[in-house]
Amino acid sequence: MSATDAQSSLRHAFGNVLVFFILILIGVLAFSIRLFSVIKYESVIHEFDPYFNYRVTQFLSKNGIYDFWNWFDDRTWYPLGRVIGGTVYPGLTLTAGTLWWVLNFLNIPLSVETVCVFTAPIFSAFASWATYLLTKEVKGSGAGLTAALFLAMVPSYISRSVAGSYDNEAVAIFALIFTFYLYIKTLNTGSLFYATLNSIAYFYMVCSWGGYTFIINLIPMHALLCIVTGRYSSRLYIAYAPFVILGTLLASLVPVVGFNAVMTSEHFASFLVFILIHVVALVYYIKGILSPKMFKVAVALVVSGGLAVCLAMIAVLIAMVASSPTMGWSGRSLSLLDPTYASKYIPIIASVSEHQPPTWPSYFMDINVLAFLVPAGIIACFSPLSDASSFVILYIVTSVYFSGVMVRLMLVLAPAACILSGIALSQAFDVFTRSIKFQLPSLSVDSHVDAGGASSESVVPDDTVKTDKTEDTHKERTSKKSKRKEKEPVEKPPSKSKIKKRLSVLPLETSIIAIVLLILLGAFYVVHSVWAAAEAYSAPSIVLTSHSHDGLHVFDDFREAYAWLSHNTEVDDKVASWWDYGYQTTAMANRTVIVDNNTWNNTHIATVGTAMSSPEKAAWEIFHSLDVKYVLVVFGGLVGYPSDDINKFLWMVRIGGGVFPHIKEPDYLRDGQYRIDSMATPTMLNSLMYKLSYYRFVETDGKAFDRVRRTEIGKKHFKLTHFEEVFTTHHWMVRLYKLKPPKNRIRGKTKKTKSKSTPKTVSKRKGLKRNPF
């Protein structure tokens, strides 16, 4: 007896060590697959938002946490400024700052930039471990390992967490999965310890990302689902009630959330369910202490009383919601619930490409074969349906919806898809390998199956092995966490084993073929993910490369321009550009910008949009009133860089026109078409953006052929009167203009024209008076 005991414990130890090493390897894989960007390009911060986060982290590491909370940034949104400490989700910054601080404390001299670059890969390793834990709680460690492996290289997540992509999502996905894991863990164990941890993980999530509202709505939905389907238990209560109270208290500690945690509609679902769960708990309690007859009487009482209270609460909530203009919903949340909302009312949200709905190919690109495995995973979750698996099902359903609204939220779908695919694949492997195992004679020596009997008799060995397997996982659980209490779901095991008994053994050939096919599917996924990581998602977007016949060509124009600005202009000069480049300008060039990617003030952005869409003189006046010295435009027409300012120009017109009605979108369109060739409207050809982009462009090739729009431009020869070119980068991708000093505009003009132009400026001034400054 002791021999078998020792043998099984040894087997468990081996299993644990194996799982441990597999997890380490998965972590290494998750980390290293994201290093393509460093190897192919360099260790550099990517894109737009990461530059802001990097700048904040620099500030934090230089000035400390208190200055960070009180930081009023005067380098942006000139002349308004921005309170950074109160408007930023500090989780990412604090994480990287702490990491940097610890490293420096150990005298490992890594720069802030290096730490920032590698934060995302490190946290994706954490995220895959968290996925393992979560899936293990749902379907055992086999599924956990498969899911962790999937998550380690799911392209959707890679796209947001390659080295250098220093954005909130990098840590938030880990926080999201880990919060869900702790919720499920609490649900399975009913331990207050995990409930508390769950609240803390939620706090970290709130610190990290605005997507925390997903958690605070999904968990109540699940609790509600459990209640409605009659799965209420004390474990559910422990998992839910402390989470809402502690979580909300902690969330309101984050300055950017503050009282929103109790005042906006995103959070109301949790409070409603909180009330409901107490009512249900009370009902169960009364049911327990009363006889069935008495209970019926009590139900009538409690239901009427509870209903009254609920009605009162709902009335109060509705009153509060109705008192706020957007019905208590923030614009981004509203555009989630109503996908057409943003395009109707908030052009700024709609103008961001990652806020568009995704196309079908992008699903295939981002989650690849997982899309096919997910349905199988959902079925696997239904057999048997437990609290945990119902949560996973709910998670996938909601995230599929959200990913359909905004391409950005594909990121939330990815972990759910990985978990379900992991479950599906591991269950499939389970079935197939078991089938093979019982039909290979060498393996079934000890079992007393006749060679022919594969149908009815084989139920018995099938069962023993299966129970053996569940035994394994359960022992593992109990041995690892001996704190697990006796609150193990009582109805779960019988249903489980019953289901298992129904599983039959498949024919040998079928199983082998199926396994080969599954491995092929997995291999395809790996190949696709590595390709996506290497080719599709590793470009830092500030450095562009192109392969031509004579090798690799590097376009480093953005940094060229920012470096020029940073070294050759006065430190207090203001630079105006479209808001996309605001974060980069402040971070790389260290110059004050008018608007940036934190689009908090629509009017201000509209002012810049108006200036860009106005004729030169009016634009000069607007910029001059904003104390702007340099104007930066991005122009891709020479080298064919498609996301340049001319292509974004209609958004400037739209956003500008939304606030300043004298800018009308039809003025820039010829028969509803946006064009810059000879058919373009005069308003278009006279706009500042057009002029700054195409200034002296004709002299490059004589024809002024724009390689992005694939056409010759409409107005080729013109001079600038109020702006002068001060710098253009090597490939003309960034052009910098300086506002000429005021006296120049009067010089050379006769008095007549001057008097003529005066009323015009006055009328413009009138328009300008509506500016907030």
Add this chain to the structure above:
Amino acid sequence: MRLNLFPFLFTFTIISLSSHVLSTSDLILTKVDRRIDLSSQIVRTTTSLKVENAGSDIVSEIWLAFPDSLVNYLAHLKATLKEGKGKAKPSSGAGLPYQVVQPKDAPASLKIYSVTLPKGLAKGETLTLDVLAVFTHILQPFPEKITQADIQLLLFQETAQYLSPYPVKAQSLTVKLPEARIESYTKLESAKLQGSELKYGPYENLPPYSYLPIVIHFENNQPFAVAEELVREIEISHWGNVQITEHYNLVHGGAQSKGEFSRLDYQTRPYVRGASAFRRLVARLPPRAHSVYYRDEIGNISTSSLWGDSKKTELEIEPRYPIFGGWKTAFTIGYGLPLQDFLFGIDGKRFLNISFGSPFNELVIDTLVVKVVLPEGSKDTSASVPFSVKQRHETKFSHLDIAGRPVVVLEKNNAVPEHNVHFQVYYKFNSLSMLREPLMLISGFFFLFVASIVYMHADLSISKTSASYLAKIQWEEVQATAHQIHNIISLCLTTHDKLEASLRDLSRSGDIQACKATRKSVDSSLKELTKELKSPVAFLQSSPQATPILPKVEEVIAKERDLQEKLMAKHSTVVDCYEKKLGGREIENRVASHQQKITALRQEIGDLLDLIDEI
């Protein structure tokens, strides 16, 4: 243009050419040859002096005079003695020592450098002294601001006659200009322009402190790269590497750029529209330099190329943008060098022997800071530099340091390529200190693992008497007992299997005796197992914690006993049948009822065992 020159002509005619000033000694310069090289931004004046002692005393020092306005720009001064014909002293030598003196009779606006001769010059003897003076920032751009299309014109002011406290018998001046336009020069009678060389002289028999100002206005489009600050950090690792990191703050020191910068013009005709700008710099790194990088604070700069052979490594870098007059940029280059090329040992001390200045050609450095980071644990550090520098010591903390690494900081203002000579830093270092950090890491991880082992094996509960703790202990015991029971029952089931197997053997071989024997042994082992079951069941019955599982355990035991009986019955029936030699069909009929029950019971027991195991 010509008219505008006049103010410049007289800006520094500060020296009163007074003939009454007499030199203190009776030295005569019999021949003075001066060559001024204006082909780059650094002005190099090479003067060859033939000195004769006409007096009676032995003279041991020679004075060199420079106007105050020039002294500020004097970056380097070296006087060497030329002995014999053509046999010069090694030019790498430090040159003769000199110091600044201020004799009373010299004009106040002059600064006199007194060069000490190794041995005094006796009466009537002559010697030849070569003096190299290097000036920076004395070429004044004129006009000061130019547009992109303009060429860069410079003004250079000098005296055509050698300024000396001694009478000069014969002298000549050659000014080497770049191969480009010469806007104007002071047209003295003796001036002669040959190609790009401008000659003044010869002049003969001039009194001391003779002075004849000349101004040359010429085009020079050489790169005017000035490093406002250069910090070179040389870090020694005794694992075999010298890592050099150089931080440059570069500015174009020529004529300021004004007006528009048009990339179009620059790209179509780069040498016309943008002639004064420089776009690349070349650095000569030591041979076997490796891991070279070139970046600035916002990332790597991709425009650089590297090639090398056994003598040198050449790095050509392009700043992010062409540098026009007044434009600035900042970047960092770094490279590693093999340790054995630069580190040597001498009587118990080690010394680093490495070049002082920047590897870039023709670079003027306003402030050069060289930091030599010695390994942690180095002692008795000292530096020896062939020219005067400011020295101080710092401590730097790097990879896992505890005490920090001693840093020797050397600071030099106005450095030119002539300062690019080797210097030495001496220190003492015990090789065993190299192992400190690896050992630290090893022990760190060791203690981490030990701590985790201790944590896994230690009982960390705070109170051993609290109710919950006791309950937990009891519960664990109950679990263990339940597990034990589970095992025993599984054993029972396997013995049952033996019984079944014997029946199958019977059907094959018909050996009734063997079958009976098996039955006997199974019977006895089952009895033993039943006995074994007693004590755990008794424990479960006594333990309050076991109440939830007790009924199930009891049920399973009862069922097992039932199963046992049924199996025995089946077995005996089958054996009986065989003894009576009944047919297979008959046996099956008789056993069928037993068999059904047995299967059902097995099923139930299996379920119950699962349940117990779940707990």
